[in-house]
Amino acid sequence: MTSQIRPALVLFGALTVICGVLYPLAVTGVGNVAFPAQAAGSLIEVNGKAIGSSLIGQSFSSPKYFWGRPSATGPMPNNAANSGGSNLGPLNPAQNDAVKGRIDALKAAEPEGRPNRLPIPVDLVTASASGVDPERLALVLEGFEIVECVMQPGDAVFFKGNGSGQISHVGLYVGKGKFIHSPSTGKRVRIDSLSSRYWKKHYTTAKRFHVAG
Numbered sequence: 001m002t003s004q005i006r007p008a009l010v011l012f013g014a015l016t017v018i019c020g021v022l023y024p025l026a027v028t029g030v031g032n033v034a035f036p037a038q039a040a041g042s043l044i045e046v047n048g049k050a051i052g053s054s055l056i057g058q059s060f061s062s063p064k065y066f067w068g069r070p071s072a073t074g075p076m077p078n079n080a081a082n083s084g085g086s087n088l089g090p091l092n093p094a095q096n097d098a099v100k101g102r103i104d105a106l107k108a109a110e111p112e113g114r115p116n117r118l119p120i121p122v123d124l125v126t127a128s129a130s131g132v133d134p135e136r137l138a139l140v141l142e143g144f145e146i147v148e149c150v151m152q153p154g155d156a157v158f159f160k161g162n163g164s165g166q167i168s169h170v171g172l173y174v175g176k177g178k179f180i181h182s183p184s185t186g187k188r189v190r191i192d193s194l195s196s197r198y199w200k201k202h203y204t205t206a207k208r209f210h211v212a213g
Contacts (some may be wrong), residue, residue, distance in 0.1 A: 042054045044189060060069060067106070067124065069133045070127045099126060151173045152175075155173045157170065157173050158205050159171075160204050169202070175192055177194050178193050179194060
């Protein structure tokens with residue numbers, strides 16, 4: 001019996017040290033050296049202060065901003081430190097009331113005389129299981145497709161550039177032929193011109209997900 005227990009305990013201890021201590025330390029060390037921004041959470045800083053992550057969306061209530069998916073995290077929306085869903089089922093009265101309230105908020109944000117006549121995407125009035133959603137949620141939502149000459153600040157602009165023919169990048173139009181975006185994960189948010197050679201070549205379409213005020 002002892003001849004069997006001892007090797008088992010030695011193997012258990014060795015694997016615990018290797019898999020539970022050495023391997024995580026090695027991966028963390030390599031990540032911090034090779035990909036410091038990503039390993040730190042792809043944080044966005046303004047004046048040296050972290051204000052969010054380029055991987056997580058933000059919640060807005062003003063019509064001049066793009067509205068992301070609702071979040072059920074607390075004590076504030078899109079709180080990665082308290083990730084989780086509401087756990088409310090589709091027949092729960094509280095869930096139905098929450099969805100109706102979000103629909104009413106969307107309709108209230110529409111300018112008078114210019115109502116949104118398209119169906120509201122379900123993702124825009126229901127929270128996900130994680131409570132935090134990527135900044136490129138626009139890729140899975142449907143909205144008003146608009147031509148470039150009538151774009152307004154807050155409209156989403158889409159680009160194809162990964163060789164697959166599919167949408168690979170999205171930004172927000174800020175007016176005067178320019179848009180704000182993050183060129184890639186971990187990079188600083190910046191403003192570029194739609195008329196520049198690269199972005200003009202890869203520009204695909206623009207969409208309005210709610211009528212801007």
